[in-house]
Amino acid sequence: LGVGLADMLRKQYGTENVILSDIKKPPPNVYSSGPFVYADVLDYKHLRELIINNRITWLVHYSALLSAVGEANVALARKINITGLHNVLDLALEHCLRLFVPSTIGAFGPSSPRDPAPDLCVQRPRTIYGVSKVHGELMGEYLHHKYGLDFRCLRYPGVISVNTPPGGGTTDYAVQIFHDALSTGHHVCYLRPDTRLPMMHISDCHRATIEFMQSPECQLSLRTYNIAAMSFTPEEVAQEIRKHLPHLKVTYNPDSVRQTIADSWPIRFDDSNARRDWGWAPAFGLEELVADMLRSVREKRTDEGLPVR
Numbered sequence: 001l002g003v004g005l006a007d008m009l010r011k012q013y014g015t016e017n018v019i020l021s022d023i024k025k026p027p028p029n030v031y032s033s034g035p036f037v038y039a040d041v042l043d044y045k046h047l048r049e050l051i052i053n054n055r056i057t058w059l060v061h062y063s064a065l066l067s068a069v070g071e072a073n074v075a076l077a078r079k080i081n082i083t084g085l086h087n088v089l090d091l092a093l094e095h096c097l098r099l100f101v102p103s104t105i106g107a108f109g110p111s112s113p114r115d116p117a118p119d120l121c122v123q124r125p126r127t128i129y130g131v132s133k134v135h136g137e138l139m140g141e142y143l144h145h146k147y148g149l150d151f152r153c154l155r156y157p158g159v160i161s162v163n164t165p166p167g168g169g170t171t172d173y174a175v176q177i178f179h180d181a182l183s184t185g186h187h188v189c190y191l192r193p194d195t196r197l198p199m200m201h202i203s204d205c206h207r208a209t210i211e212f213m214q215s216p217e218c219q220l221s222l223r224t225y226n227i228a229a230m231s232f233t234p235e236e237v238a239q240e241i242r243k244h245l246p247h248l249k250v251t252y253n254p255d256s257v258r259q260t261i262a263d264s265w266p267i268r269f270d271d272s273n274a275r276r277d278w279g280w281a282p283a284f285g286l287e288e289l290v291a292d293m294l295r296s297v298r299e300k301r302t303d304e305g306l307p308v309r
């Protein structure tokens with residue numbers, strides 16, 4: 001998600017003023033789009049050096065292992081999602097940075113209200129991913145209240161984007177289905193057809209993040225907000241895709257790890273506080289999302305010389 005957010009921020013603040021970082025080699029288009037540096041969130045001293053040398057003022061902390069990958073490697077998820085976050089929190093506090101950390105629908109669990117999940121309710125997630133995200137929400141808010149850290153956090157729904165290959169989350173199917181629809185015409189879904197989850201188009205997700213980061217502190221009654229756009233099931237998104245590609249075939253082969261995770265997550269998000277406090281409003285519903293994704297995936301495949309249905 002970081003690349004698209006950096007693009008949007010660079011349009012507003014200037015290319016040179018937004019630095020992307022990762023521990024992975026950037027693809028050519030990312031490398032040539034603006035400043036890029038290697039930064040491992042586990043290396044506190046190096047992060048500090050980057051902050052000081054570049055006079056950093058805002059930090060957007062996206063590094064994480066996502067839900068399904070985290071379950072497969074709990075020790076690494078704990079390290080990156082919790083130890084890495086502690087480094088970032090300490091640095092933000094020490095250097096007076098405005099800090100954004102995304103949370104997720106995965107910060108809720110089977111004992112949370114699911115339809116809708118409000119901002120403030122029981123949070124007992126059953127994944128290491130969710131546990132680390134709740135920890136992040138609480139640590140950030142604690143440091144805000146105790147020391148005035150300008151911590152801001154949005155709970156993202158499943159984010160649908162053409163450029164980001166699915167990163168091992170539970171909502172990945174909703175990206176993969178577009179690629180399959182335009183290549184083989186057949187998608188094998190790892191969730192049951194009626195699994196409803198909150199989802200959002202990536203441009204809404206980025207816009208929400210920037211608008212929230214730009215909001216004056218006095219408008220924020222919370223430091224962690226739900227944001228919502230739509231909720232759909234695999235069956236519903238497939239049906240919408242069939243309006244464009246009638247021959248799409250979907251077979252269902254539920255994977256027990258991801259199905260159990262999805263069944264513990266909210267069906268819908270209540271984002272009324274975000275709408276009231278800082279004016280959040282999504283632009284994409286299911287119809288717009290499907291039309292845009294099919295157009296973008298088609299364009300991408302054509303550019304890459306791949307066949308398109």
Ligand SMILES: NC(=O)c1ccc[n+]([C@@H]2O[C@H](COP(=O)([O-])OP(=O)(O)OC[C@H]3O[C@@H](n4cnc5c(N)ncnc54)[C@H](O)[C@@H]3O)[C@@H](O)[C@H]2O)c1
Pocket residue numbers: 001002022023024039040041042061062063064065066080084102103104105155156157158159160164166167168169171
């Ligand atoms: N994608 C979604 O649908 C979604 C939904 C809710 C919240 N989020 C949150 O948004 C953020 C970004 O998600 P994403 O989908 O882009 O995930 P992703 O898996 O695509 O990207 C995570 C990045 O973290 C990097 N990383 C891993 N270990 C690192 C380390 N030690 N130091 C520095 N970087 C490291 C990886 O190289 C990767 O580029 C995450 O915090 C995630 O929890 C994403």
